[in-house]
Amino acid sequence: MGNNQLFTPAQTGRASEDIALQIEAAILGEKILPGERLPSERELQAQFQTGRGVIREVVHALKQKGLVEIRKGGKGGAYVKKVDVVNAGESLSLFLKQNRVDIDQIVEFRESLDRTITTLAIARADRDKKQQLVTATEKLRDFLEQPEPDLEQLGELDRNLNIRLAQMTGNQIFEWVMRALQSGFSSKDYTLYEDREFREKTIENWCETARHIAANEPSKALLSTSAHYLLLQQLVARKKNGTT
Amino acid sequence: MGNNQLFTPAQTGRASEDIALQIEAAILGEKILPGERLPSERELQAQFQTGRGVIREVVHALKQKGLVEIRKGGKGGAYVKKVDVVNAGESLSLFLKQNRVDIDQIVEFRESLDRTITTLAIARADRDKKQQLVTATEKLRDFLEQPEPDLEQLGELDRNLNIRLAQMTGNQIFEWVMRALQSGFSSKDYTLYEDREFREKTIENWCETARHIAANEPSKALLSTSAHYLLLQQLVARKKNGTT
DNA sequence: TACTGTTTTTTGGTAGGTCCAAAAGTGGGA
């Protein structure tokens, strides 16, 4: 970026916020493209006519927001990241954690989300994607055949299925919300998959749903989805009664 | 270099992140309750045996996450905030801004969200709340009678209506997502309300929807909602053709 | 030339200090 005055010195007052806004605007305004790097902390310090501490705070705030990635050493610095859908931001997760949102609410929301996603996925995704979904669910079922399946890995596969389905809507927001929600969900995971019956029925249900989606049968697919959430609600209710 | 460290992630981890996690855990674990304050930066510096810069970074990261609020002066410091649903986190907003998510996608998502919310609101909210919704929509219509309505204020009222409706579901997550989405939506606002016809039809539609909700008529309410989004999609399409 | 190991430079990370400004408390005088 050289010596052209992309940034102006901070005004007196909340210097850090001012600088943060300038840099953030530069990133969002694509003055600095993803993959490029901001000047080093010491350069920024000179450009903004400020202390390095301020710059560090700013850069770290950007890092926290997921806008940049920091590398050290020669050619290190703050590299602008493309905020992709993977970065599901922890704000929802934090909200779920601190407010002790009831798991029923999460389930309810996920059900409504899933129904829409299923419908859209059937309407929009191409044959290949749908077939891949079926294959993935069958792989999951095979995985479950093991006498001692790794529950953590199982959860991971399940999450991936959900995300894959969300991607099939062609609408990034569904994927974003799904990811955000799952990071919050796993944080209050009641280790649902420990229940063997639930686990088997759920996977079977997944396979069924995937088949309906591949067959372009929205109403049947929605029925499977509902069945899944019915199962989930029952289990959650049991767990609750068991622990309280 | 001892080879015994080959498999451990090594403690190259930054002290600041470590400290941040400790404090965050203390807050989320309710060791420190909302309203209480963390020790002062200098005290923390002493407790953690570290430099003040590190502490400042940590505290500001927490502030950025919305977990604390910083006051200065005597009795100042980092006060723990209750992360309420209002704090809709900017991660979604950032995502929408940087990825140039198409406005159609936002509209599509909002429509699906609104349909669920409407259904749930009818099922769950009590008479009073529903009546208040009707009153609020009528107030909005009256506001529109002015020859020169303040568009910004109008948008604000509209947002409040949406949030009020989301609250009526009794599920905080809907409210959270609605808020997050709106902060992102307004950032790519095509100044839709500038179109006088759209504005009037929309408000009229709002009144109608509210009445259907108050009358416990889910299917009619959903019809109004659909009509609203149809209108919105048309306008967006027109704007798009006009600008590209 | 090509590879290899060392040294230098760049850059973030940490430590500790000084000073400033704002906010709350403190106390004296009208």
Add this chain to the structure above:
DNA sequence: TCCCACTTTTGGACCTACCAAAAAACAGTA
């Protein structure tokens, strides 16, 4: 009692120094 100046607390900014990691530059050898 009330108001104003003074003091204390605390975050905000700035600075200097040094450490550690990573890349680049370099030297040495085959």
